[in-house]
Amino acid sequence: MGENGVRKQYLQVESQTRVYGDMAIDMQHQGSKCYDDDGRLKRTGTVWTASAHIITAVIGSGVLSLAFAIGQLGWVAGPTVMVLFSFVTYYTSTLLSDCYRSGDPLTGKRNYTYVDAVRANMSEFNVRLCGWLQYAGLVGVAIGYTIASSISMMAIKRSNCFHETRGKNPCHVSSNPYMIMFGITEIVLSQIPDFDQIWWLSFLAAVMSFTYSSIGLGMGIGKVAVNGTIKGSMTGISIGAMTHAGPITAMQKVWRTFQAMGDIAFAYSYSIVLIEIQDSLKSPPSEAKTMRKATMISVTVTTIFYMLCGCMGYAAFGDQAPGNLLTGFGFYNPYWLLDIANAAIVVHLVGAYQVYCQPLFAFVEKYAVRKWPKSWFINHEFELRVPFYSKSFSLNLFRLVWRTSFVCMTTLIAMLFPFFNGVVGILGAFGFWPLTVYFPVEMYISHMHIPKWSTKWVCLRALSLACLVISMLAATGSVAGMIFEMKAAYRPFHTNY
Template identity: 50%
Template sequence: MQNGSTLSIESGCLHSDKFDDDGRIKRTGKLIISSYVYSLVRFHFSYCYLFVNLGTWKYATAHIITAVIGSGVLSLAWCFAQLGWIAGSITLVLFSVITMFNSLLLTDCYRSPDPVTGTRNCTYMDAVKSNLGTRQYKMCGIAQYSVLTGISIGYTITTAISMAAIKRSHCFYKHGHEAGCHVHNNSFMIIFAIIQIILSQVPNFHKLSPLSIIAAIMSFMYSFIGIGLSIAKIIDNGIGETSITGLPIREDFTGMDKMWKTFSALGDVAFAYSFCFILIEIQDTLKSSPPENKEMKKATVFGITASTIFYLLCGVLGYAAFGNKAPGNFLTGFGFYDPFWLVDLANICIVIHLLGAYQVLAQPIFGFVEDWSKLKWPQNKLITKEFSLLGIEINMLRFVWRTSFVITMTIIAMIFPFFNEFVGLLGAGTFWPLSVYFPIEMYISQAKIRKYSFTWIWMQVLSLACLIVSLVAAVGSTRGLVTSVQTFKPFQSVS
């Protein structure tokens, strides 16, 4: 009997009402939003989304929309101001098509070696390892951790700007729109850092699903508020000064300046579409019949199409409302106008969203160092032992490391508090490796596409073209950072 039980478990022959076709727990589509799960030894990385029903393509579509729409919408009006009506619209649609194409390739990599009957890869990292091997697997892990570190800095900047916008809107409401009402951002960065240091000591923060659900609601609320405020501003004041090509060249804004801003805007758009590396986790919520790859392809088409329409609304309406003077974060621009309470609500939503999102993103980085340290020094009590302080379990490694991380990210944010340039750099660093290169290479390996065949060549051409776009976006954003630093006094950021 014991042998028989063992064989049935190993072969996945368990009760069909509890287990899936490969012996794992049956998928129901129930996940926790924004939950990153990390394992040091295997560079395991996953990002899961809220779900409350059976796993079908319709619910996977909702996952994708939730995944795509987030803080990336904040800079789209600014992108249109740099690119103009035609190039801005084409850029959004083009990034949408490229993201959709690579996502469709990625759906066939969920199972290996066969896309229908092969072994499940429950995470993006698992798919990379199964199709491309351990070396590429580790490279993918490095790329993801680098991006997460950068996003932590970006979230610190964004939250401080939104906090400052709340204070400014109250100042304008009290003293009138002609008042300066300038606010130093550093104090808000410090407040944000203190909160993050406290939250970082909460064990298994990434598993607190109520906070994750709230964060998802917040992201939708501030996006819709931004669209509503843009429409209201257009109705009250008419369409702002816009143009086909965006910001016009003038004496204090040369053609070279416009080129660099255009490159940086490409990075911002790329950041808005960076979601491919969680697609496998979303696909893992689908039932095995019909085949997951077929269902996921339908979800991908509908999800990205809906997200693109939403992005176009934010970009087009934001640009129409502010014109060529569109701010980097379009919600902060409404601080000059009534209703101030709605502006405050939108920025409060951003703050709440990013307070939780910061911790979710930081968990894999925290886990990497802590797990590695425990493996390296298993006998060191400062690393392994939990101490009780006022009823709270404190680990010295966790306290020192996580506190140091938050402080370091905050200091960098104070030195480089430039929202659009930082977002552009993040988009440039994320888009090509995680949204283009790995999906294409995995599909080539999965489908056994012959090297130097027509299909192989044009896929490599697409990958190379996206690499060039990412590089110019990175150069433009880096140049923007360097230029801004030259005229900026460190730790003197003002809204």
């Protein structure tokens, strides 16, 4: 090849290099628009998506137990405790949201999960403790939601049976088939890979929560109007009042009062998924700023709904306020409206189950990838075409087996211990102090370098101590309540209503 030929080839290569270089620069520029500062796909969450996630997580089955809770506490202590829990939840949630990033609130290192936030601010012992508490709480919530959904499905079945037979058939129904139906639905939905891909399910669940809460509120108002009086007392259920387990003794009154605190605590428990929700938000503004707004909106809305539903339920039923508000209306007309409310509960709980369990799914799967990075079973993704849908669905064998096993386990435990109020109270009691108060307070003190024995330090520690005492009392009452339920009528896997 002559000199001219070599020179020509050189110019061609240089031209191609320049073209490809420009393309690389353009791709890099394009990539910056598609990826966040940590190299992950750009987050798109807003105040409204975060609010929907929170409302989905908060206004869950817990709202149905609030009439019962206020019934144990009375007109004075009931609403007061509810407002106090809402304030504590909001305040500690703002503390926790400030710990999403380490250092600068806009550019600092992200903490993708609750446990990551603890790891960035506390000792390794606290990391392990938090992990066990958080994920045990998520398992418990899955069990509680399985029980609650079966109760609502049974209520629909019994309502229709009652009206078809004109009250001649007691219409006893087993909860087991309905728990299995709920479990099968969750097995399918749990194959959705990531938390940010279930935003549509959260919006649907949030709408459903307002639907059944509004129906419960409306029927409570209607029953008060029919009664012509507001039932209840200043101190709650009276000693000697009859329940399905017999008359209330003085000791049971104490236990039920403590259990009511646990029920209210459960109704406000969403801190265990707060960081995961915050990790779906876009910035700027800072994720903490957006999360504070979303928390304010969500807690305000839920507290108003809680107050209305709980108080109107107690006003309607008094000492006989049921553990599940909607079941207290029996099978009276309009029974179809109660069917709609119970169906809305089921749809909501289907979505709420996923909101709570996705962080646990992700934790186990990330651990498996780190432990066995070369495993085909764990890492290989199958792309499946979905009919009438433009995008393909990614199926992973490990995800399929692990998530299916998890749903089966929670369904089995729910069938074994189908006590709605007892489970709700225990979950709220054991999860409220450590996850909603203790860890956010301790992380915030460390993150903000608050001086020891300063006024703010003392106030934060006093808040944590007070909530610890309340949680211990609530846990004691909830365990005692479940023991009473088991003594009254309990046969494993043979629960009929």
